[in-house]
Amino acid sequence: MKRITLSLIISLGINLLGALANYIYYRLNRHMLLCIRHFGGEITIESAFGLIFRHIYAMRPEDRDSLSIRFEPILFVIWFLAIAVFVYLILFVVGKIRKK
Numbered sequence: 001m002k003r004i005t006l007s008l009i010i011s012l013g014i015n016l017l018g019a020l021a022n023y024i025y026y027r028l029n030r031h032m033l034l035c036i037r038h039f040g041g042e043i044t045i046e047s048a049f050g051l052i053f054r055h056i057y058a059m060r061p062e063d064r065d066s067l068s069i070r071f072e073p074i075l076f077v078i079w080f081l082a083i084a085v086f087v088y089l090i091l092f093v094v095g096k097i098r099k100k
Contacts, residue, residue, distance in 0.1 A: 003091050011084035015076065018049035026053055026069055050076025 018034055025033035035048040046053040052075065056066040 003088060003095070007084045007088035007091055010087045011080050014083050014087075015049050015080050018079075019051055019071075019076070022049060022051050022053075023069070026051075030055075030067060047072075047075060049079050 022032040022034055025031070032046045032048060032051065032053050035046040035051075035053070038045040038047075042057045042059055044055045044057075046055075050071055050073065051069060052072050053069045054067070058065050
């Protein structure tokens with residue numbers, strides 16, 4: 001039980017720090033630093049740690065690009081659980097190695 005609690009706390013910390021780093025980097029550079037990028041014809045979507053950044057490129061000279069960033073709770077939970085499982089596995093393997 002101790003390993004599960006520790007992995008959840010570490011995962012929450014990683015997620016919050018990752019989301020904060022991505023948001024600060026977005027405010028400074030209009031892109032996210034740590035993310036998965038999806039490219040389309042006139043759109044780029046960057047997502048990670050519960051944040052989604054969408055950049056829709058203008059198709060005509062008189063139009064302007066559309067930029068938006070938003071928080072997605074479901075995406076945050078998915079990242080939280082994925083990182084928690086990864087951290088738990090690392091703690092499990094380290095625990096088994098130390099017992100030998």
